[in-house]
Amino acid sequence: MPSSEAVQYYQQALKLGQKEYKQCVHRGLNPNIQALGAEKLQLSQMKLGVMEVPIYLVVGSTEEARCNSFSPGFYPLMSPDSEFAMKWTHLCGAQLSEGIHDAIKCYEYLGRFYVQEGNKRVSVLKSMGSATIQADVTRLMPEKSDDITTQIYMEFLDFFRHSRCWGVHFSELGGYAKLQAALGFAKDEDWPEDFQKKFKARYFNFRSSFYRLGGGSLGLTTGDALLRWLQFYSAQDFLTSIGEGDYRKTLTAIWKELCVHAETDPIAVSLAPSGEGEERKSVMSTLLGAKKKLRLAFLFQGTPETSGWTAAHDKGRQYLEEKLEDSVSVECYYNVSPQGAEAVIHEAVSDGAELIFTTSVSLIDATLRVAVKYPKVRFMNCSIDQPYVNVKAYYCRVYEAKFITGAIAGALCKTGKIGYVGSYPILGVPASINAFVLGAALTNPDVHINLRWHCLPGDYMSEFNKEGIHLVCDRDYIAEQPYGAKGLAWLKEDGELTLLASPSWQWGELYVRMAREMLRDPKTIPLAEDASRAINYWWGMDSGVVDLRTSPDLPEGCWALADILRRGIRSGMIRPFQRFIRDQEGNVMNDGSRDMTMEEILKMDWLCDRVDGCLPSFDELLPIARPTVRRLGVERDRIPPEEEKET
Numbered sequence: 001m002p003s004s005e006a007v008q009y010y011q012q013a014l015k016l017g018q019k020e021y022k023q024c025v026h027r028g029l030n031p032n033i034q035a036l037g038a039e040k041l042q043l044s045q046m047k048l049g050v051m052e053v054p055i056y057l058v059v060g061s062t063e064e065a066r067c068n069s070f071s072p073g074f075y076p077l078m079s080p081d082s083e084f085a086m087k088w089t090h091l092c093g094a095q096l097s098e099g100i101h102d103a104i105k106c107y108e109y110l111g112r113f114y115v116q117e118g119n120k121r122v123s124v125l126k127s128m129g130s131a132t133i134q135a136d137v138t139r140l141m142p143e144k145s146d147d148i149t150t151q152i153y154m155e156f157l158d159f160f161r162h163s164r165c166w167g168v169h170f171s172e173l174g175g176y177a178k179l180q181a182a183l184g185f186a187k188d189e190d191w192p193e194d195f196q197k198k199f200k201a202r203y204f205n206f207r208s209s210f211y212r213l214g215g216g217s218l219g220l221t222t223g224d225a226l227l228r229w230l231q232f233y234s235a236q237d238f239l240t241s242i243g244e245g246d247y248r249k250t251l252t253a254i255w256k257e258l259c260v261h262a263e264t265d266p267i268a269v270s271l272a273p274s275g276e277g278e279e280r281k282s283v284m285s286t287l288l289g290a291k292k293k294l295r296l297a298f299l300f301q302g303t304p305e306t307s308g309w310t311a312a313h314d315k316g317r318q319y320l321e322e323k324l325e326d327s328v329s330v331e332c333y334y335n336v337s338p339q340g341a342e343a344v345i346h347e348a349v350s351d352g353a354e355l356i357f358t359t360s361v362s363l364i365d366a367t368l369r370v371a372v373k374y375p376k377v378r379f380m381n382c383s384i385d386q387p388y389v390n391v392k393a394y395y396c397r398v399y400e401a402k403f404i405t406g407a408i409a410g411a412l413c414k415t416g417k418i419g420y421v422g423s424y425p426i427l428g429v430p431a432s433i434n435a436f437v438l439g440a441a442l443t444n445p446d447v448h449i450n451l452r453w454h455c456l457p458g459d460y461m462s463e464f465n466k467e468g469i470h471l472v473c474d475r476d477y478i479a480e481q482p483y484g485a486k487g488l489a490w491l492k493e494d495g496e497l498t499l500l501a502s503p504s505w506q507w508g509e510l511y512v513r514m515a516r517e518m519l520r521d522p523k524t525i526p527l528a529e530d531a532s533r534a535i536n537y538w539w540g541m542d543s544g545v546v547d548l549r550t551s552p553d554l555p556e557g558c559w560a561l562a563d564i565l566r567r568g569i570r571s572g573m574i575r576p577f578q579r580f581i582r583d584q585e586g587n588v589m590n591d592g593s594r595d596m597t598m599e600e601i602l603k604m605d606w607l608c609d610r611v612d613g614c615l616p617s618f619d620e621l622l623p624i625a626r627p628t629v630r631r632l633g634v635e636r637d638r639i640p641p642e643e644e645k646e647t
Contacts, residue, residue: 006092010076010085013127017075024072032067033074034060036107036114040140043109048137050103054167054204055133058106058113058122066119074119074126084120091124100125103134110142110153111169131204148173162190165200167207169221174637179223181641182230198239206238209247213255218262228261229254231365232372232390253372256389256528266387268533269598271397273513273543274524293329294518296320297353299336299344301360308478308485310334312505313359313382319508320515328515338627341366349374355518355525356380357511361631367391371528378525380514383632384538385427385602389531394510397540398428398476399435399601401503401548403576404565405488406439408501408558409447409471416446419464419472419491422453424625425615426632430604435576436473437608443561451613455625461495477502477549487549501562504549510539538598542570577601582609605634 024031041062058074061067069078078084094100104118113135115122125133142150151173159168159176162185170176180187183199191199206229207222215225230238232254241247251258260266298317302310314332321330331351336344341363348356349370354377358367361383371379371390379391386393409418418440422429433451440447450467452460454475464472474497475485487502517524526535539545548562568574580592583606590596605615618639621629630639 003093006089009092010089013075017071017077020071020073033070035064035067036060036062040109044141046139048139050136052132053135055126055130057167060114061119062114062116074123076123088120091120095124103136105136107138107140109140164196168223170223171221175223178227178641183235205244206247209244209251213251220262225258228258232368260389260534266534268535270537295329295352295354297331297348297356299333299358301336303334312478313507316507316511320511323512324515327519338362342370345370349377362627375528384536387534389528389534392535394537396546398503399431400541400569401546402432403435403439404548404562405501406436407443409488410440410444411558413444413447413471417469418449419469420449420451421474423475424455424629425634427602431601434608437610438576449611451611453616455621456616464491499551500554501550504547506545506547509544584609
């Protein structure tokens with residue numbers, strides 16, 4: 001006779017099974033465990049032997065008739081006086097007295113397990129809260145397919161060979177390579193046995209915490225959530241966390257990030273300022289006296305003397321202080337490396353900063369890790385297409401000014417050939433190249449663009465000279481530097497460039513508007529807890545953040561043309577991509593009847609048919625370009641993570 005304790009376990013498990021069964025029926029879901037299907041057993045098989053597997057991955061049986069005895073969670077459904085119940089309680093008694101030692105026999109298919117022998121053992125151990133079960137596993141290999149589930153599983157097989165870890169699943173390709181890199185392993189590096197054990201234990205606790213917080217409703221796998229988590233916390237944090245409580249605390253801190261990550265459209269793009277004018281001052285605030293100053297901090301990766309990028313942002317910071325000197329207090333930090341940025345950001349927060357700007361994309365990882373620890377401080381990073389609620393991204397629609405620069409180039413070109421130097425193959429750069437081409441074609445129907453890249457080895461200016469190209473669109477003029485880029489320029493035989501026109505970055509306009517919004521109402525730049533989507537500011541010429549710099553030597557007609565186009569773009573009457581466009585393959589990308597969406601423009605990964613050249617691959621890039629391209633590249637999702645060790 002089974003013990004009363006075993007009978008009590010069955011009664012409790014039966015109640016859970018009946019409840020789960022009714023819920024599934026109500027929702028229109030399968031109320032029983034899954035049946036593998038006889039056709040799957042015809043697939044190629046591979047014996048893996050006896051091993052410990054996570055019991056939550058045991059989801060079904062090879063025999064359809066047995067499925068009706070269990071709810072989806074493997075809880076029993078048969079009446080207490082049935083033969084099934086008797087056998088179940090005997091097994092339960094064995095587990096209580098000495099433990100169940102016999103391994104079940106099962107098939108593994110696409111990372112889940114289907115029982116051949118031992119369904120009741122699974123049910124007993126699941127009902128008694130066991131995390132794992134001993135199983136004699138045979139793998140069923142799926143046929144080759146373009147199906148995304150099969151492709152992800154093939155990536156899992158490679159990951160499993162190195163990690164020996166079950167249960168790590170992702171909803172998109174590339175997740176396993178990213179996890180391998182995030183944990184500090186090279187692509188083909190095996191995990192030490194002690195690391196495997198530690199990871200499995202931590203992953204189980206992480207998964208439990210994720211689901212207890214409601215992760216099952218987000219549409220994310222536990223693996224998806226862990227990858228997101230590792231953007232805010234380190235692998236060491238993951239491995240040293242003790243118990244579910246630690247993970248619940250950190251998961252709660254980034255829960256909004258996980259919710260946004262699960263959305264199909266996680267980013268809200270701000271294309272223009274709100275339209276507010278000067279900072280409002282009410283009669284009451286005037287009577288009460290001066291308002292407390294807004295405290296801001298700027299982090300620069302270089303110095304104004306050594307970096308044109310830093311010089312441009314620092315000039316914007318100076319403009320901010322000049323315009324709002326009575327309302328803001330600003331602290332600056334120069335020569336901040338990505339490795340040391342966290343400490344500097346912590347220092348800025350400790351010094352009272354309420355709004356922190358990190359002015360290069362290479363600082364975003366450090367910004368994310370600190371931002372989640374200070375939910376009442378606002379953080380902004382100079383980048384684009386960043387799906388984070390804790391850190392806002394900001395950038396400029398440079399392609400608008402590039403369109404005007406192209407029109408000037410087309411008007412000046414006598415040979416029909418113009419040289420163009422691309423910076424990096426990152427988001428927005430193909431749009432700038434194409435906008436330049438379309439602008440040039442506006443004034444010169446026969447023009448073609450010879451494309452070179454600053455991020456590749458070689459002397460592109462010498463190449464232009466050899467090809468007889470003397471009108472060149474260099475990288476954008478940012479600040480006066482000894483060897484700085486010149487924008488659109490005449491190329492002399494000695495390689496010198498004479499500036500004609502260039503997009504101009506007026507970061508001060510953005511910084512002033514952001515500070516004024518904070519002074520007027522801080523909620524206009526929402527904290528993570530108040531945000532429903534990530535916010536990216538992508539402002540254009542109508543905001544004043546982007547303008548056009550022209551040389552006094554520019555012919556008067558070109559200057560007048562540039563002014564007309566500038567006014568048209570600012571008013572919205574002229575839209576660079578609202579025209580007939582073909583790509584290099586001859587495909588019609590726009591028939592001219594509509595304007596392109598911001599998503600289409602930002603994420604262009606193709607070039608117009610008038611461009612002679614192509615987007616470089618990641619392997620071709622100079623080492624200095626790789627970190628930025630990894631973060632913002634037009635093909636960033638296809639860059640192998642393990643190559644980061646080479647940069």
